[in-house]
Amino acid sequence: MSTQAAPPGAASFSPWPAVAGAVALLTVTISLLLTAFAWPSVRSSVHDVPIAVAGPAPAVKQLTAVLDRRLPDGFEVTEVADAAAAEQLIRDRKVYGAIDLSSGTPQVITASAGSTAVAQALNTLAAGLTKPPGANTEVTARDLVPLPADDPRGAGLAAAALPLVMGGLLTALLLPRLVRGSAHRIIGAFAFAITGGLAVAAILQFWFGSLDGSYWANSAAVALTVAATSLTVLGLASLLGYAGFGLGAATMVLIGNPLSGTATAPEMLPGWSGTLGQLLPPGAGGRLLRSTSFFNGHDATHPATVLTAWLTLGTVLYVAGSLRTRPTGSVTNTVAQPAKQTTI
Structure with a gap:
């Protein structure tokens, strides 16, 4: 007695449920990859970024209130007496930047080497403060710890x-x-x-x-x-x-x-x-x-x-x-x- 052999390649086809499972696994995988790499960038924002504000206490408190109105919970402010103290905090990596009110002209001090994104946020903030109420001076910006000239964007x-x-x-x-x-x-x-x-x-x-x-x-x-x-x-x-x-x-x-x-x-x-x-x-x-x-x-x-x-x-x-x-x-x-x- 002879038995008829199965056609060549008949057993090489996967059942459709297996195909559906593979497609579902790939869909979940690409969704996880997209979420992992895109979610931090899409939801990135300025919040609780440590900065210093230098100057007289009344001026510092007034500026802190302005910052809270413009960017609620955006900055964690450390009050210091003068620009030298603020610069030391930046060099020690205690803060990302500073706003100096201790001199006649308000100044934003950044450290693009610490974070280009925070430096850009502070520079944008400086542009928004160029004409504070009751003042005729413009806010200037200075990069204390810049990135190398060959790679200024980091x-x-x-x-x-x-x-x-x-x-x-x-x-x-x-x-x-x-x-x-x-x-x-x-x-x-x-x-x-x-x-x-x-x-x-x-x-x-x-x-x-x-x-x-x-x-x-x-x-x-x-x-x-x-x-x-x-x-x-x-x-x-x-x-x-x-x-x-x-x-x-x-x-x-x-x-x-x-x-x-x-x-x-x-x-x-x-x-x-x-x-x-x-x-x-x-x-x-x-x-x-x-x-x-x-x-x-x-x-x-x-x-x-x-x-x-x-x-x-x-x-x-x-x-x-x-x-x-x-x-x-x-x-x-x-x-x-x-x-x-x-x-x-």
Whole structure:
């Protein structure tokens, strides 16, 4: 008795419910990607941005009231006596800018190296205050900490955020395939962080002209960012497998990068998202690099601590995953060896 064979290729077609499921998954994925990358930019606004106002107390209170009317909850004002105190707060990265009322001519002091978006907002505000009631003087603007002349818009620093994250992910993806041995992979990850930091800082500083300050400090900031990202994802992948890699990649790319505030400022992101972004490697790395490049290392302690914490966590997770008993070696060997045929 013979049976009729199924037509060639008949079993290669997926059932329509599977097609519908794949389409639904892709739709959800693209929606999540759009939300993750577009929502922070679309909802970005000036709120609780720290600035200083210098001058006599009555004038400061009057200007603060004007700011509250024009931009409700837009600024968190620190009152200081004179322009020198305001400038020191800017250099220490305690505030993004200042309005000086201590001299005869009102002056807006910005720091475009700290945030071009905030500097633009303050300059726009200065234009709106050019003719205050009862005054004939015009408000002037001065950039205390400008961006480099070769990159006055800060495009290089903003664009570097995603490649730094991707560099960390590539480390976690390729090292386990190219290098054998847990210790060798850890050393390889640290070595790449160092060489990658040197290379990226050199490109940004000497080729693009996007960075100032100490090249070695900038290289260390980039290296710490790459190391924190790569070791975190490596640790999660070592402990949880592919699910861990996916969790780490999603955290860094879909959450950390859009909420880093590198292109604008953390305070301009909606709600609590800016604060969250500064607790993740992309946001902390961007802030650290601004500090080393433009502000002589001021305000570097917090982002460096965040990155070190992620680096330590990732190393602990990787060691824990490596020490866990995995019977994969015997399984792999069994699969790799051809089956012995028994002859009778």
